[in-house]
Amino acid sequence: MARLTLLLGPPGCGKTTLLLALAGKLDKNLKVTGEVEYNGTNLNTFVPEKTSAYISQYDLHVPEMTVRETLDFSPRFQGVGTRAEIMKEVIRREKEAGITPDPDIDTYMKAISVEGLERSMQTDYIMKIMGLDICADIIVGDIMRRGISGGEKKRLTTGEMIVGPSRALFMDEISTGLDSSTTFQIVSCLQQVAHISESTILVSLLQPAPETYDLFNDIILMAEGKIAYHGSKSCIMNFFESCGFKCPERKRAADFLQEVLSKKDQQQYWSHTEETYNFVTVDHFCEKFKASQVGQNLVEELALINQKDTIMHCP
Numbered sequence: 001m002a003r004l005t006l007l008l009g010p011p012g013c014g015k016t017t018l019l020l021a022l023a024g025k026l027d028k029n030l031k032v033t034g035e036v037e038y039n040g041t042n043l044n045t046f047v048p049e050k051t052s053a054y055i056s057q058y059d060l061h062v063p064e065m066t067v068r069e070t071l072d073f074s075p076r077f078q079g080v081g082t083r084a085e086i087m088k089e090v091i092r093r094e095k096e097a098g099i100t101p102d103p104d105i106d107t108y109m110k111a112i113s114v115e116g117l118e119r120s121m122q123t124d125y126i127m128k129i130m131g132l133d134i135c136a137d138i139i140v141g142d143i144m145r146r147g148i149s150g151g152e153k154k155r156l157t158t159g160e161m162i163v164g165p166s167r168a169l170f171m172d173e174i175s176t177g178l179d180s181s182t183t184f185q186i187v188s189c190l191q192q193v194a195h196i197s198e199s200t201i202l203v204s205l206l207q208p209a210p211e212t213y214d215l216f217n218d219i220i221l222m223a224e225g226k227i228a229y230h231g232s233k234s235c236i237m238n239f240f241e242s243c244g245f246k247c248p249e250r251k252r253a254a255d256f257l258q259e260v261l262s263k264k265d266q267q268q269y270w271s272h273t274e275e276t277y278n279f280v281t282v283d284h285f286c287e288k289f290k291a292s293q294v295g296q297n298l299v300e301e302l303a304l305i306n307q308k309d310t311i312m313h314c315p
Contacts, residue, residue, distance in 0.1 A: 005201065005202045005220060007204040007222065008220070008257055009221065010223065015173075022052065022202070023168075053166040055158065059153040060157075067132050071127065130189050132155055158193075167198070169199060169200070169201045171190075171202065171204065175205050187216075213233075219231070228286055231297070237253070239292055243280065244280070245271060
């Protein structure tokens, strides 16, 4: 099932390192303990760059190219190949397997795979989803050339990854330099992409507005290089209430979640007034999470995935 997950945590807590590790882009010279797996499969057994994409907070594009040209070029650069090449390979495999395709689907696929086709239907589709169709034929631009806006560049950066083969997108502080309205629009687009393409998308944001926060399915909360919570957004407030901390009615959820882990801000949220307050460390929250129902469900889910993987690899 496709999920849109928000990665929260103060600066320096390890969000970027986590995203790079998941995308297989950590410095090869680093000493690493533990393993990263996709559905029970270790990163060493496949090429993570073909499955996942790390999208940084910086937008790097060829300024002379238009939005449409950028999105048409991106899948070829990522090794997807042209639609004509893909169609030839599909036909070859169908013949080998003795598969007869649905006539209507076959006609459609061949129509959009004609060699020399100037406009890709996939590009048009992605531009529509990302709200880039209004600037399709405008150059991206840079400091010296007038082009598309900052928000449109953020959408284009995301679009470039979507048209590729990646089905796990790791997005690092994509709201940098954007107002809350533009950030909301981009995350709304990502929500549609996650649903339509069945992709898993993990987005790191520092201080998302309430309407943006509400778009996410799951939350990963980090502090001091550790994960204090990883699970459904609907359960996170109950978890912290069970630990003795309650979010005030007018407080933004994302701000509360980061401040409740801070030694400076934590005490104001203490709800067990009949008990003496003592600072709760990140390590203590981690232990509480592991013992919680959400934490237990996560452990069981991972164990089930690993069990299935073991069965599949048995001789």
